[in-house]
Amino acid sequence: MVQEDGAAEDRVAEEAGVAQEHDAADTAQERAAPAAGQASVSRTDADWCFVHAADLHLDTPFSGIARLDPELAATLQRASLEAFEALIELTLERDAAALLLAGDIYDGAQRGVRAQLLLHRELTRLADAGIRTCLAYGNHDPLDGWSAIDAWPQLVTEFGPDEPDAVEVVRDGELLAVVTGVSYARRDEHRNLAVRFERTGARVPHIGLLHANVGSNPDHAPYAPCSVDDLRRGGMDYWALGHIHQRQIVLDGGDGGPWAVYPGNLQGRSPKPSERGSKGASVVHVRDGRIVEVEHVALDRARFDEVRITIDATYDLPAVHRALAEAGRDVAATAEGRVLVLRGVVDGSGPVHADLVRPDTAEDLLEQLRAEAPADPPTAWTGLSMRTRPERDPADVAAAEGLLSDLAVVVAGAAARPEAWSEGPTQAAAAAQVDLEVDTELIDRAAALAAAELDRQEP
Numbered sequence: 001m002v003q004e005d006g007a008a009e010d011r012v013a014e015e016a017g018v019a020q021e022h023d024a025a026d027t028a029q030e031r032a033a034p035a036a037g038q039a040s041v042s043r044t045d046a047d048w049c050f051v052h053a054a055d056l057h058l059d060t061p062f063s064g065i066a067r068l069d070p071e072l073a074a075t076l077q078r079a080s081l082e083a084f085e086a087l088i089e090l091t092l093e094r095d096a097a098a099l100l101l102a103g104d105i106y107d108g109a110q111r112g113v114r115a116q117l118l119l120h121r122e123l124t125r126l127a128d129a130g131i132r133t134c135l136a137y138g139n140h141d142p143l144d145g146w147s148a149i150d151a152w153p154q155l156v157t158e159f160g161p162d163e164p165d166a167v168e169v170v171r172d173g174e175l176l177a178v179v180t181g182v183s184y185a186r187r188d189e190h191r192n193l194a195v196r197f198e199r200t201g202a203r204v205p206h207i208g209l210l211h212a213n214v215g216s217n218p219d220h221a222p223y224a225p226c227s228v229d230d231l232r233r234g235g236m237d238y239w240a241l242g243h244i245h246q247r248q249i250v251l252d253g254g255d256g257g258p259w260a261v262y263p264g265n266l267q268g269r270s271p272k273p274s275e276r277g278s279k280g281a282s283v284v285h286v287r288d289g290r291i292v293e294v295e296h297v298a299l300d301r302a303r304f305d306e307v308r309i310t311i312d313a314t315y316d317l318p319a320v321h322r323a324l325a326e327a328g329r330d331v332a333a334t335a336e337g338r339v340l341v342l343r344g345v346v347d348g349s350g351p352v353h354a355d356l357v358r359p360d361t362a363e364d365l366l367e368q369l370r371a372e373a374p375a376d377p378p379t380a381w382t383g384l385s386m387r388t389r390p391e392r393d394p395a396d397v398a399a400a401e402g403l404l405s406d407l408a409v410v411v412a413g414a415a416a417r418p419e420a421w422s423e424g425p426t427q428a429a430a431a432a433q434v435d436l437e438v439d440t441e442l443i444d445r446a447a448a449l450a451a452a453e454l455d456r457q458e459p
């Protein structure tokens with residue numbers, strides 16, 4: 001299923017509160033957060049830097065959470081604006097030559113008044129400090145949306161639609177870089193815009209600013225699709241990308257090729273995997289006309305996360321409660337003092353399943369976690385999903401037909417007669433009078449299960 005990043009809130013509405021989702025598999029793909037690019041030169045030796053951010057979604061209403069917890073929604077809505085103020089502070093503190101914003105600056109084509117006033121005020125501040133800002137709009141804030149701003153300071157560039165334009169980044173009379181960018185004319189931009197980018201004649205780093213789905217990532221809406229090869233061929237030295245909310249170094253400048261970076265969104269928006277953890281902007285360091293390091297700086301004010309516990313070895317409700325509370329405290333310790341918005345998932349199978357599916361148990365457990373949650377910095381539990389299964393009766397498993405049932409018999413037999421197992425899996429199968437189809441991986445797993453069972457019987 002293709003998920004628009006704008007659909008995140010609907011998912012929050014679905015998943016917030018208590019959900020009974022037995023046997024429901026979490027299909028969301030967790031993409032590994034890549035490490036920052038390899039630095040060949042320390043950032044303190046860099047000549048200059050620029051700041052790259054994307055997917056700001058300023059003044060997001062968090063309407064899904066608002067239905068459950070209006071106060072938390074208001075905190076999160078402020079967080080999107082405060083993270084932007086932190087971005088401006090970072091740009092000033094680092095004395096960056098430019099700030100590049102790669103689309104979805106606003107959350108919707110109707111661009112909120114608060115968001116527009118804030119953007120105008122803060123980018124004027126940067127211009128007054130001699131810092132250029134370049135904006136390229138994306139699918140959430142295309143050029144056909146409402147804009148209340150007619151006049152920007154000279155150092156603010158809004159890229160137009162269709163064909164990329166180029167603008168120079170100059171400091172103290174010296175040309176530092178050329179930024180080329182293009183905005184979406186309308187939401188449904190399905191053309192490949194990356195192939196339209198061209199290098200100018202200037203012998204300085206060329207930066208491409210674009211909101212795009214690189215590699216046609218199926219988890220995200222297919223706006224301005226292009227391939228990684230398109231980016232390699234474009235003549236840019238650094239692609240300042242937006243659209244994918246999970247931070248990602250697509251190309252790391254290796255072999256003299258370009259960099260291509262998704263900085264991730266500025267502030268997380270929901271509990272789904274791409275929205276969890278540290279969010280912020282990339283500071284890109286340049287030395288001798290080469291990009292030498294891409295540094296992630298956390299700027300978010302609230303953090304989304306999920307804790308997941310498995311009931312396999314949990315025998316009563318107090319233990320489930322304790323495990324969830326502990327897992328919550330562990331995540332809070334990694335949240336760098338931010339407001340933590342937390343969802344719990346309980347899965348696995350075991351005897352405590354019967355207690356967990358009793359009416360009101362999940363609601364009461366969630367209430368208890370909320371009541372005990374740390375207040376400073378605050379942890380807000382937004383939901384608890386029960387995905388547990390009943391404990392399996394070994395007799396039922398053995399009675400079933402097929403390889404797994406055969407394995408269960410072998411494992412049980414080996415646990416009862418360890419000497420059979422010590423002769424090897426095939427002998428154990430023979431001792432259990434099972435004609436075991438030989439599958440190495442399953443046998444290895446059966447061996448591990450049998451060993452665990454023996455450990456449990458003879459601690």
Ligand SMILES: [Mn+2]
Nearest residue numbers: 005055104243
């Ligand atoms: Mn976005």
